[in-house]
Amino acid sequence: MKVKNIIKYVFAAFLMLQLSSCNSNTDAEQLFDKTPTERLEVQKSELNDALLASEFGWKAVYFTDNTVLGGYTHLFRFTENGNVEMASDFDDDTAVYKSEYAIQLGSTVSLVFTTKNRIHLLSESDNYPIPALRAKGYLGDFQFLYYGQENGQIIFKANRNNTEIRFVKATAQDWIDLPKNLVTEQNVIGGDSRPLFRLLETNDGTTKHQFDFTFSPVTRFAEANSIETGFSFSYEMGVGYTPTGIIVSPAVEVGGQKLTDFVYNSTDGSFTATGTGGVSAVIKYTDKPLVLTDDYKILLAGQATAAFGFYPDDYTMDATTNSALFYTELERINASLPAGQEISSVQLYFNHSLGNFIYYTFVGRSALFHYVDVVADNTGKKIILKHKSWNGNTTVATPAFLANFDKYLMDPNGLYVKKESFRLVYTNTVYTFASSTSPFRITTWKL
Structure with missing residues (x-):
């Protein structure tokens, strides 16, 4: 190869390296060309666009603390002028109420419900379900810190205790069906004609286990303790209501699968969560205690x-x-x-x-x-x-x-x-x- 050609190729390679270096620097500069405040402003705009993007608003089942309380379904419809329409299944009142919200900047971006609405029932310290929560209320919050979006959901964490809350897109039917959650509540409590005792039965595809099951309507919280000798295990879970059954948090883990959605059977009053490969969990009635004592x-x-x-x-x-x-x-x-x-x-x-x-x-x-x-x-x-x-x-x-x-x-x-x-x-x-x-x-x- 002639010396002139060698010089030409070396120069071309050097030029390519320089151009590549410039592009890398440009990318890095784009990542860091905004101040923290500017980046928060971008997030604020992103959250604002997301809240307004869903035609029928958003739905969240808010488990304020799933170690002691259940979940409360809330529906939100946000408007550009800072108003929000809201409904919940916190109690018998599932009507829609209007209030105000704001997207605020602090150390992070947060959604704040600035005037009183249904969400505030979970944060009032003088409104508590059991004496152990006196002056603590339902451990809820009305300031949600924005943590981004995933699979069409908006992810928040409560400012009060860092509990995750996920907003999923609501449908028109969600607003119509919200009162059905109260029917489910009565089904979970059980009518006077139902048997007194309940059990949770799990099936991992090969083996069944039974647990004594108790539920507190006041806290929407359930406990299930194993009745089998040599098998010491228990579940504690918050319960949230849906039009067709319940969801639980944390999930009931069976055979390595996490079961959260239980469907109601009106014939026998049972609630069943179904996995794959024969995995299931059923909450059902029994006519006598699972364990008889002396x-x-x-x-x-x-x-x-x-x-x-x-x-x-x-x-x-x-x-x-x-x-x-x-x-x-x-x-x-x-x-x-x-x-x-x-x-x-x-x-x-x-x-x-x-x-x-x-x-x-x-x-x-x-x-x-x-x-x-x-x-x-x-x-x-x-x-x-x-x-x-x-x-x-x-x-x-x-x-x-x-x-x-x-x-x-x-x-x-x-x-x-x-x-x-x-x-x-x-x-x-x-x-x-x-x-x-x-x-x-x-x-x-x-x-």
Whole structure:
């Protein structure tokens, strides 16, 4: 090759390297040619465009803290003038309300709901579902920090506790169907005619496991604990309502698959999540406790005095193990009493010096003693309470305002008795009494 050609090729290669270097520098400069404020402005514009881009707005199931609370569905429709229309299934009011919002700049870009609307019900400290959340409310927020977009969803994190919230595009049907979430809520709680006990059954494709299942409507939170010897496992999950069932967070993991969507079956009241390869999880009813214990034996003759109490104005009222029918019958008592009177406790005494009795106390009227005999059903691991007298008078009939409530404690087929593993704020041991033939269940402190 001639020297002149060699020089020509070397020069061309050098020129290409220079041009490549210039392009790289240009790309780098483009990445860093904006100040932090300018980059935030770009994000602000991006978020603003996204909020306005969905014809029917956005939907979010907001799990404020899935270690203690469930999810609350919110629908949002944003407008260019800073207004937002909003609806939620927080309570029975699913109407649409208008308020204001702003996209604000700070250390990051955030969506802030600046005037009061449904989302603020989750952040009010004086609005709390259980005593443990006193002065904390529902742990929610109304300032959402913007974290970008993914698969058509807008990703936020709550400023209060960094919980992730995802906005998905809403449909016209979402707005129409929102009240159906309240129907689902009642299906999750279960009607008075449904069996009392529930279980979660998982199937990993080859093996099934069963878990005792409890749900708190007040917090929308569920717990499921294994009943199998040698298999110690539990699930805790927040529950959110949909028109066709529930979603849970965190997911129920079975066979390496994460199941979040459970579909309701109106025939048997079950909720089923289906994976692949035979993987599933089902929440369903059962007619008796999954595990029968000998806890009833401390109430039998020859044992020490045992006393138990339920108080409507204290923490026993919040026990998730109380049944819907129990609350219904409690309200019925108060509705039947004259104005100014109400029930203040239900206490059960066994092997007392006065005998065995149910002690009903009231505000505005005298207490009532229902004396009973206690019979053991050792095969069914239950106790049967048999009527003796009211206030020691064997000829007096059951007071009409107590008749419906009292009959469940006098179930001729017996009561299951369970010593609970949890506490209700105080150190007292907790016991639950459950009718064996109806969905009536009362949770008490051991006094």
